[in-house]
Amino acid sequence: xxxxxxxAGVAAIAICISLAAGAAAQTDELQDAQQLLKQGxxxxxxxxxxxxxxxxxxxxxxxxxxxxxxxEQNKHGDAIRVFNDLTRDYPELPEPYNNLAVLYASQGQYxxxxxxxxxxxxxxxxxxxxxxxxxxxxxKLASQAYDKALQLDKGNRAAQTKLNLIKDLFTTTxxxxxxxxxxxxxxxxxxxxxxxxxKPAAPVVEPKKExxxxxKPAAAAKEPAKKxxxxxxxxxxxxxxxxTLIKTVEGWAADWSNNDVAAYLARYSPDFKVPDGxxxxxxxxxxxxxxxxxxxxxxxxxxxKVTFGDGGKATVxxxxxxxxxxxxxxxxxxxxxIRAGDKWLIEQERIGG
Numbered sequence: 006x007x008x009x010x011x012x013a014g015v016a017a018i019a020i021c022i023s024l025a026a027g028a029a030a031q032t033d034e035l036q037d038a039q040q041l042l043k044q045g046x047x048x049x050x051x052x053x054x055x056x057x058x059x060x061x062x063x064x065x066x067x068x069x070x071x072x073x074x075x076x077e078q079n080k081h082g083d084a085i086r087v088f089n090d091l092t093r094d095y096p097e098l099p100e101p102y103n104n105l106a107v108l109y110a111s112q113g114q115y116x117x118x119x120x121x122x123x124x125x126x127x128x129x130x131x132x133x134x135x136x137x138x139x140x141x142x143x144x145k146l147a148s149q150a151y152d153k154a155l156q157l158d159k160g161n162r163a164a165q166t167k168l169n170l171i172k173d174l175f176t177t178t179x180x181x182x183x184x185x186x187x188x189x190x191x192x193x194x195x196x197x198x199x200x201x202x203x204k205p206a207a208p209v210v211e212p213k214k215e216x217x218x219x220x221k222p223a224a225a226a227k228e229p230a231k232k233x234x235x236x237x238x239x240x241x242x243x244x245x246x247x248x249t250l251i252k253t254v255e256g257w258a259a260d261w262s263n264n265d266v267a268a269y270l271a272r273y274s275p276d277f278k279v280p281d282g283x284x285x286x287x288x289x290x291x292x293x294x295x296x297x298x299x300x301x302x303x304x305x306x307x308x309x310k311v312t313f314g315d316g317g318k319a320t321v322x323x324x325x326x327x328x329x330x331x332x333x334x335x336x337x338x339x340x341x342x343i344r345a346g347d348k349w350l351i352e353q354e355r356i357g358g
Contacts, residue, residue: 099129130281131291140356247311258304274350303328317344
């Protein structure tokens, strides 16, 4: 299932350590605890965090890390209480709401998970993780509704089809979709160059007669024909080639992984539809904060499916695997791209197909 719960370990889809509070660097105790968490030494990490919180009981980072460790110990009730307390004391932070949603979902409380994610988005409209998780929650709720419809009407073939589509979203592994690449027609062979004109025969000189002067047209024929000026070069235009679109998406993922904010943002069209109607400036600021170094990020894409539409647009649906310490997620994503000269730029980005 794509929507992983906190019980899945540090790789839970939404339990992430980084908070958007812009706090100062963590102290040695928290750094040690985080290192122990990465090594799987949960009990020792908890000891360090508890020691840290004895002198700083209100510290948001320490409490947040303690909630993660409780989730790692499968103490979901205690973890929920920690994150609930954080939302009360720090309502401006979206991450505690997001982690509450993961824990609620692990218990099958999808309505509570949806409410927590909606609150996270209200707190931070450009929080992409919450949008992604909310999409998975909506899909799960839809799946349950289709299940109920099939129980009430087993002959409802339309509901069965939709149910299959929804369940496909929760498959952790998918066979990459092969893109049929249209073969280019061979270019017509250039016509053979015309044979050179035969040299005119030498004029016959009659005895005692002056040779007749060469006719002007014949002389003109010996002059090489002037070449027509070259046609002005046409501006390069991106082709409707699936491989080109796939390379564009892979380049976008590489820029993200390399923390290359400028190259990443340059792949978006000036007409990019920012989620939830936020301003482009606010969206770019949020993406810069989450991509810039020294944060280590790994983004992989696979299973591309490319379709071309009207007006120089194309849609690429693929599987995205994201990892940043200790946050991991896997989801289906769709990019709508538009031709801009010899490039394809992202006009729209959404979770799902």
